[in-house]
Amino acid sequence: MDIRRMFIATLFSLPFLSPMAQEKSQIRISGSGDRIIPREIYGHFAEHLGTCIYGGLWVGEHSAIPNTGGYRNDVLQALKDLKIPVLRWPGGCFADEYHWKDGIGRAEDRPRMVNSNWGGTIEDNSFGTHEFLNLCELLGCEPYVALNVGSGTVQEAAQWVEYMTAADGPMAKLRKQNGREKPWRVKYVGVGNESWGCGGSMRPEYYADVYRRYQTYCRNYSGNQLFKIASGAGDYNLHWTETLMREARYQMNGLSLHYYTVSGWSGSKGSATDFSVEDYYWTLGKCLDIENCIREHSKVMDKYDPEKRIALILDEWGTWWDEEPGTIGGHLFQQNTIRDAFVAALSLNVFHKYTDRLKMANIAQVANVLQSMVLTKGDKMVLTPSYYVFKMYSVHQGATYLPLEVQCGSRQVRLHMGKDGEQRTLPLLGVTASRAQDGKVHISLSNVDLESENEVTVDLSGLNVSAVVDGQLLTGESMMDKNTFEHPDKVKLVAFKDAKLSDGKLLVKIPPMSIVTLQLSM
Numbered sequence: 476m477d478i479r480r481m482f483i484a485t486l487f488s489l490p491f492l493s494p495m496a497q498e499k500s501q502i503r504i505s506g507s508g509d510r511i512i513p514r515e516i517y518g519h520f521a522e523h524l525g526t527c528i529y530g531g532l533w534v535g536e537h538s539a540i541p542n543t544g545g546y547r548n549d550v551l552q553a554l555k556d557l558k559i560p561v562l563r564w565p566g567g568c569f570a571d572e573y574h575w576k577d578g579i580g581r582a583e584d585r586p587r588m589v590n591s592n593w594g595g596t597i598e599d600n601s602f603g604t605h606e607f608l609n610l611c612e613l614l615g616c617e618p619y620v621a622l623n624v625g626s627g628t629v630q631e632a633a634q635w636v637e638y639m640t641a642a643d644g645p646m647a648k649l650r651k652q653n654g655r656e657k658p659w660r661v662k663y664v665g666v667g668n669e670s671w672g673c674g675g676s677m678r679p680e681y682y683a684d685v686y687r688r689y690q691t692y693c694r695n696y697s698g699n700q701l702f703k704i705a706s707g708a709g710d711y712n713l714h715w716t717e718t719l720m721r722e723a724r725y726q727m728n729g730l731s732l733h734y735y736t737v738s739g740w741s742g743s744k745g746s747a748t749d750f751s752v753e754d755y756y757w758t759l760g761k762c763l764d765i766e767n768c769i770r771e772h773s774k775v776m777d778k779y780d781p782e783k784r785i786a787l788i789l790d791e792w793g794t795w796w797d798e799e800p801g802t803i804g805g806h807l808f809q810q811n812t813i814r815d816a817f818v819a820a821l822s823l824n825v826f827h828k829y830t831d832r833l834k835m836a837n838i839a840q841v842a843n844v845l846q847s848m849v850l851t852k853g854d855k856m857v858l859t860p861s862y863y864v865f866k867m868y869s870v871h872q873g874a875t876y877l878p879l880e881v882q883c884g885s886r887q888v889r890l891h892m893g894k895d896g897e898q899r900t901l902p903l904l905g906v907t908a909s910r911a912q913d914g915k916v917h918i919s920l921s922n923v924d925l926e927s928e929n930e931v932t933v934d935l936s937g938l939n940v941s942a943v944v945d946g947q948l949l950t951g952e953s954m955m956d957k958n959t960f961e962h963p964d965k966v967k968l969v970a971f972k973d974a975k976l977s978d979g980k981l982l983v984k985i986p987p988m989s990i991v992t993l994q995l996s997m
């Protein structure tokens with residue numbers, strides 16, 4: 476080899492000088508769609524678990540942490556910016572041990588209890604019905620209250636509904652004595668939570684009757700109209716869905732489902748922040764398997780409810796990793812990286828496709844627990860990479876879904892749980908699109924590939940687009956990038972300019988490991 480050729484060969488073998496690998500993808504977006512993406516698909520969940528409520532949302536009005544009537548200001552603002560549509564409370568497993576009368580009246584008189592599901596922490600009940608429903612009013616979101624079926628009584632559940640929503644009567648009188656004159660509007664009530672597990676270890680045949688009985692006494696008071704949700708299956712428990720649909724469909728408005736991106740329920744679930752490339756791709760494959768899970772439950776529901784009257788309510792979803800070392804056991808505090816951001820984006824893309832049946836989804840959980848939107852420590856707060864996905868995607872709330880076709884590269888991944896051991900094809904590009912009420916079109920694109928840029932051509936012939944108005948990008952230097960209290964802005968949204976229109980086509984170059992949302996105008 477002559478010296479010149481040797482030099483060139485060496486040059487191209489150096490990793491830092493090698494040209495970036497490139498994928499090419501094609502997308503065709505339909506100009507019209509007929510389905511609105513319900514805002515509730517962007518729902519959240521706050522349980523009395525670890526520091527989700529205490530420290531995360533609520534610090535009490537005497538706290539040195541800046542607050543409005545006890546709600547910390549930084550978190551309040553962050554959640555307002557997300558336009559959160561619905562908030563589920565008080566659990567989770569906590570719901571089936573919660574006795575709502577312990578959480579009303581003067582805070583100092585409220586009895587204490589052991590939070591036996593979550594680390595045995597002493598719960599002082601200072602955050603109760605008033606604090607929750609007032610928070611929903613401040614956020615402008617719908618409350619979704621999970622009733623205690625596992626260890627409560629029918630009377631207790633019935634009186635809670637009356638307390639919250641009746642204008643007159645004994646429970647309304649009690650509420651007024653506690654300082655709230657007007658009833659609140661409460662649309663969503665869940666009749667128990669995971670009634671097959673922490674919510675009472677029931678068989679579906681038994682729970683179906685329990686559900687029928689409890690819901691009978693959840694009355695509509697003073698013009699308030701309840702939307703009643705039966706406790707649903709976890710993962711692929713189709714027998715649960717089948718039984719509930721067969722035995723109780725005429726008594727329900729919605730049936731729930733829980734699906735976590737988790738490697739297994741026993742032993743280590745893996746570190747939230749220290750993982751391999753294989754773990755990264757496995758996680759995204761497992762997260763995308765939610766599509767199959769939704770389809771299979773929907774198929775069962777279709778059999779009994781072909782008109783799709785009953786909503787599928789995915790009221791818990793998200794990543795579940797090992798707890799952050801050094802944090803309190805049972806508090807489920809986990810960090811959040813670029814990998815979690817991809818789980819959020821790819822899951823939301825799936826939800827957009829199934830809103831003929833899927834009417835609500837609540838990521839678990841809003842603060843300091845599992846795949847959180849915010850993490851807090853004392854008076855500090857950080858926004859997680861998942862938060863930024865919800866922020867970027869908020870443009871899709873209430874917009875018209877635009878069906879699309881995608882041609883892109885893929886990778887095979889093996890599932891560890893759910894449909895354990897099965898291979899799944901992980902597309903290297905995730906896409907969703909919608910048209911907002913003002914006519915603007917938003918396209919969100921996720922380049923899952925850790926190494927290759929993706930050059931995407933979007934055929935817009937049905938859309939009549941004239942300009943790319945705005946672009947936002949979320950990425951990192953590594954898949955493990957996260958925001959910490961020391962470095963809160965490591966991962967954040969930045970402007971994205973690498974999109975141009977040419978001959979009715981949109982050409983976008985998406986960097987590796989990036990999520991982009993583009994706004995197009997007519």
Ligand code: AHR
Pocket residue numbers: 522566567568569668669791839840845
């Ligand atoms: O979100 C944490 C827990 O996960 C919930 O309390 C329970 O419903 C589920 O198992």
